[in-house]
Amino acid sequence: MAVHPFTIAVSGKGGTGKTTISSLLVRSFIALGDAPVLAVDADPNANLHEALGVTVRETLGSMREEAFSRNIPPGMNRHDYVRFRFRQALVESEGFDLVAMGRPEGSGCYCFANDLLSECMLQLERDYQFIVIDTEAGMEHISRGTIGKPDMLLIVSDPGARGLRTIARIREIATQLGLEKEKIHVVFNQYKTGAAPVDIGDELPIAVIPEDPAVEKADLVATPVSMIPADSPARAAVRVLAEKIQEISRDRK
Numbered sequence: 001m002a003v004h005p006f007t008i009a010v011s012g013k014g015g016t017g018k019t020t021i022s023s024l025l026v027r028s029f030i031a032l033g034d035a036p037v038l039a040v041d042a043d044p045n046a047n048l049h050e051a052l053g054v055t056v057r058e059t060l061g062s063m064r065e066e067a068f069s070r071n072i073p074p075g076m077n078r079h080d081y082v083r084f085r086f087r088q089a090l091v092e093s094e095g096f097d098l099v100a101m102g103r104p105e106g107s108g109c110y111c112f113a114n115d116l117l118s119e120c121m122l123q124l125e126r127d128y129q130f131i132v133i134d135t136e137a138g139m140e141h142i143s144r145g146t147i148g149k150p151d152m153l154l155i156v157s158d159p160g161a162r163g164l165r166t167i168a169r170i171r172e173i174a175t176q177l178g179l180e181k182e183k184i185h186v187v188f189n190q191y192k193t194g195a196a197p198v199d200i201g202d203e204l205p206i207a208v209i210p211e212d213p214a215v216e217k218a219d220l221v222a223t224p225v226s227m228i229p230a231d232s233p234a235r236a237a238v239r240v241l242a243e244k245i246q247e248i249s250r251d252r253k
């Protein structure tokens with residue numbers, strides 16, 4: 001039976017914890033037996049690979065430009081070349097693969113390359129149970145269709161009132177892109193114990209991730225944040241979130 005992957009896009013303002021939560025989600029799915037996972041770094045300030053502890057040699061962005069500017073090896077058309085390079089850009093690790101989208105292109109038309117990328121992504125998708133996309137608030141790649149429409153959009157926010165405006169804005173973009181309301185969920189991160197719960201209207205956040213000294217420590221000593229101990233509060237909370245997502249993905253089938 002061919003597996004249709006369940007795609008989760010993680011969005012939110014910079015610094016809210018998208019990368020931290022994306023990397024912990026990848027680890028949780030692996031721990032729950034849902035390997036292989038595809039991790040997609042779609043944030044121009046790419047650092048999902050660091051959070052997962054792998055090295056990226058090149059991004060799709062750099063490859064895309066190259067496919068247009070450099071000489072393509074004889075006997076290969078541009079189409080084959082981009083596919084070939086796509087496989088090279090894919091970082092394979094235990095339980096997951098990672099691909100980084102790189103910077104969004106500058107001026108000029110890259111529609112052809114974008115079409116090829118979407119096609120490569122589609123082919124890739126067959127192997128994965130879950131795809132976790134660490135994306136930026138503008139959701140450039142989603143609006144361009146490069147990574148398709150996600151099955152779930154998580155909006156990561158700090159639990160303060162200030163985050164609410166961003167939540168509303170991202171919700172609006174997502175709705176304009178045709179994403180159904182029930183696929184959009186809020187995740188509060190860096191929740192301080194004892195803080196008052198924030199009212200986000202008639203809906204509850206799908207997860208509340210506590211502020212976790214282990215996450216801060218990983219940051220300070222520059223170790224991959226996804227490797228924090230399994231019983232640390234943030235990791236435990238993301239695991240519960242992963243279980244919820246698992247359940248939702250099963251209902252979809």
Ligand code: ADP
Nearest residue numbers: 014015016017018019020190210211212215219
């Ligand atoms: P984003 O990808 O949204 O820019 P990051 O995941 O890089 O955000 O997190 C931003 C900063 O907040 C990092 O220094 C990270 O270590 C810290 N951080 C994120 N989540 C938590 C948490 N639950 N507890 C403590 N620190 C956190």
Ligand code: MG
Nearest residue numbers: 018019043047
């Ligand atoms: Mg980030």
